[in-house]
Amino acid sequence: MSSEVFSQLVDAHYTALFRFALSLTKNSSDAGDLTQQTFFIWAKQGHALREVAKAKSWLFTTLYREFLRGRRRADRVTALEDLGPVEADPPAPPVDVITSMDSSLVLESLQEVDEVYRAPLTLFYLQEFSYKEIxxxxxxxxxxxxxRLSRGKAQLRSVMMRKEAGTKVVPFPIQTVRKQS
Known part of the structure; x- marks a missing residue:
């Protein structure tokens, strides 16, 4: 595969893969590492893909499998929190402008949805994959x-209602329509 084709593939899918990784890891540096690992695997094995049209699906599948593999590995290793107090990680910079817009409540709430439901929700609603592809x-x-989509939507709705209950909503005044006599 030429470096130009690889660059086009990265340009076309990096943002979507990173967002999916972020929804899984809940950490921007881990999401970046996971996305980079996915493209590294593509660079090594992507030439074996017979249909180029399936590259996006292949990338998302590979990213999800890498996430699961990393999580299984992490379960076997002592957690850093168990090693004692360490300097807190600096706050992650905002992912992009979208997270600071009106959708911030949805994205924040999505992070509280159980992972088993969060992955299908992200793939279906944010990445627009079909049921079969997912x-x-x-x-x-x-x-x-x-x-999982149905249960995930219910869980997301519940989280959002809880979060919205904590915010003060200022109602708009209701104007009555007068009939002219």
Whole structure:
């Protein structure tokens, strides 16, 4: 694969992959590492893909599998928190302008949804994959994807209602329409 084709692939899919990784890891540096690892794997193995049109799906599947592999590995290693007090990580810079817009409540709430539901929600609503594509990526039946989406939406709705209850809403005055006699 030429470096130009690889650059085009990175340009076309980096942002979407990073956002998906961020929804899984909840940490921008881990999301960046996961996205970079995904493209590294593509550089080594992507030439084996027969249909170039399936590159996006391949990348998302690979990213999700790498996330799961890393999580399994982390479960075997002593957590850093168990090693004693360490200097707190500096706050992560905002991902992009979108997170500071009206969607910030949704994105923030999405981070509180259980991971098993968060991945399908992100893939379906933010990345616009079909049920079948998500089922292939997550290696579950389509029915499971549909039920996880349903349960995930319910959980997201619950989290958002809880968050909105904590904010003060200023109602607009209701204007009555007068009939002219």
């Amino acid at each position: 089922a292939d990526m997550l290696e579950v039946p389509i029915g499971t994807v549909m039920s």
